[in-house]
Amino acid sequence: MSFIHIPKNWEISENRATPEHAYLNRRRFLRKIGLTGLGVLAGSTLACGSDSDGNASPTGPSDPPPAPTYDPGRSLTPEQVAANYNNFYEFSFGKQGIGRLAEDFQTRPWQVEVGGLVENPKVYDIDDLIRGMPLEERVYRFRCVEAWAMTVPWTGFPFKALIDAAKPLSSARYVRLLTFLEPDQAPGQQPQSRLPWPYFEGLTLQEAANELTLLATGIYGHELPMQHGAPIRLVVPWKYGFKSIKSIVSIEFTAEQPPTFWNELQSSEYDFRANVDPAVPHPRWSQATELLIGTDERVPTLPYNGYGEQVAHLYG
Ligand SMILES: Nc1nc2c(c(=O)[nH]1)N[C@H]1C(S)=C(S)[C@@H](COP(=O)(O)O)O[C@H]1N2
Ligand SMILES: [Mo]
Numbered sequence: 001m002s003f004i005h006i007p008k009n010w011e012i013s014e015n016r017a018t019p020e021h022a023y024l025n026r027r028r029f030l031r032k033i034g035l036t037g038l039g040v041l042a043g044s045t046l047a048c049g050s051d052s053d054g055n056a057s058p059t060g061p062s063d064p065p066p067a068p069t070y071d072p073g074r075s076l077t078p079e080q081v082a083a084n085y086n087n088f089y090e091f092s093f094g095k096q097g098i099g100r101l102a103e104d105f106q107t108r109p110w111q112v113e114v115g116g117l118v119e120n121p122k123v124y125d126i127d128d129l130i131r132g133m134p135l136e137e138r139v140y141r142f143r144c145v146e147a148w149a150m151t152v153p154w155t156g157f158p159f160k161a162l163i164d165a166a167k168p169l170s171s172a173r174y175v176r177l178l179t180f181l182e183p184d185q186a187p188g189q190q191p192q193s194r195l196p197w198p199y200f201e202g203l204t205l206q207e208a209a210n211e212l213t214l215l216a217t218g219i220y221g222h223e224l225p226m227q228h229g230a231p232i233r234l235v236v237p238w239k240y241g242f243k244s245i246k247s248i249v250s251i252e253f254t255a256e257q258p259p260t261f262w263n264e265l266q267s268s269e270y271d272f273r274a275n276v277d278p279a280v281p282h283p284r285w286s287q288a289t290e291l292l293i294g295t296d297e298r299v300p301t302l303p304y305n306g307y308g309e310q311v312a313h314l315y316g
Contacts, residue, residue, distance in 0.1 A: 072139050073306070074292065074299075077150040079220045081294035086227045087144065088246060089195065090179065090186040102226035105185050107247075110231050116176070116252035119167035126231045130217050132165075133157035137221070138214060143276050143305045145240035149290040154235055155218030159208045162215065168205060168253045175208045176258035177201045177234060178250040195265070201245040202258035202272065203236065204314075212237055212310050215248075238307040240274045275315070276305035 084096055091101045112129060115121040134157050143149045179199040183189040189197045207213060214235040217224060224230040229246025236243050242262050252258075262270035269283055278288045278301035289298045304311055 072141050072151045074141065074151045076139065077152055077292070077294055082150050082152050082219075083225060083227060085148075085150075085293050087146075087241065088188075088227055088229070089193075090188045090197070090199065090247075091227075092188060098227040099225055101187070105182075105226050105230075107226070107231040110249075112232060112248060113250045114162065114166050114252075115250075116254055117169045117172035118253050119169065120165060122166070126217075129232070133161050133215075135217070137218075140212075140214075140235060140237040141305055142235070142237060142241060142244070143290055143301065145242055145270070145274070145282060145287075147282075147285060147287060147290050147301075148293050149299075149301075150293050152219055153221065154214055154216040155221065156214040156216035156232075156235065158211065159213040159215055159234075160211070162251070163205070163209050166251075166253065171255050172253035173205055174254045174257050175203050175205060176250075176252045176254050177203075177245045177248050178252075179245055179247050180249050196261065198249075199245055199261045200258065201234065201243055201260050202254075203243070204257075205253070206314055207236065207311075210311055210314065212307055238275060238304040238311045240270075240276060242270060243274050273315075275311075276301060277303055279303070 083099060086095055086098045088098050088102070091098050108126070110126040112124045112126060113121075114124065135155055136157070137153050137155050139151065139153045141149060141151050177200065179197075180186070181189065181198040183191070183197075188195075203213070215232055216229075216235045217232050219225070219228050224233065229244075229248075232248050233246040234244045234248065243260075257272060260270070260272055263272055276287075281287055287301055290301050291298050302308075
């Protein structure tokens with residue numbers, strides 16, 4: 001398997017994507033998983049042409065033109081801000097301190113079961129999965145349905161790579177994803193929460209196969225900390241954040257549209273599709289703007305969170 005890839009416009013130069021201190025950790029992390037010296041680093045350093053604010057870089061005539069709809073067009077959210085403002089109801093209904101609440105949670109051994117309507121069902125050990133997949137770093141805007149947003153560098157592999165390995169049958173139309181169920185380790189999953197654990201989500205097969213859809217195993221150049229969904233979580237940047245299910249244990253290919261956690265709890269507020277759309281208010285608040293966490297700045301929300309060029313065709 002080759003890790004060399006053609007850089008896409010959403011990737012930015014890694015020494016811009018990742019703060020200096022994390023850059024070294026990232027080298028260590030990639031070395032640990034056997035990636036340094038391979039094309040993934042060389043590839044991503046080629047992909048400049050605009051800076052993290054979306055401005056054309058003045059460095060030379062050979063730079064590709066800036067691509068405003070792919071480029072995050074925003075500064076990275078500081079790592080410490082993103083790591084202390086989380087939604088992870090398995091641990092808490094609050095947003096802060098989830099890292100501490102989750103610090104004893106065990107993510108090894110960890111298995112991900114891939115099954116359902118596929119030719120190649122398989123139970124992956126997480127470390128074998130990470131070693132076998134083409135890891136890359138991608139900087140994405142991320143928009144929660146609660147009207148806040150962050151911009152973070154994920155490390156992960158395209159969901160498409162897993163689909164290709166699983167070989168869905170022609171009857172497969174959707175994927176259903178499931179989080180762990182460990183009420184002894186995750187206090188939010190105690191029966192008195194009365195929530196329908198474990199957290200479940202779903203995508204159409206086409207959405208899962210889209211070039212943007214990532215299974216993330218790292219953030220800011222190192223492994224995912226627990227509060228961001230270790231050891232593996234979904235990232236679908238054109239959808240509201242609740243679609244991006246954390247700490248996945250099962251991926252099942254199905255013929256029918258799977259039910260989803262928030263839709264089951266409140267169907268009038270959280271639909272299956274959940275594409276970011278500034279023109280459709282949440283029943284209890286506007287979606288026209290979003291707060292950039294760690295700042296006082298509110299900015300306009302973009303249709304498909306600015307990723308229409310990559311995904312609008314999915315919706316006719
Ligand atoms: N298993 C699980 N996944 C989840 C959630 C959750 O509570 N449990 N919250 C979702 C919501 S509402 C958001 S906004 C994002 C937050 O991701 P972050 O904490 O990494 O920013 O995770 C999503 N994935
Ligand atoms: Mo969210």
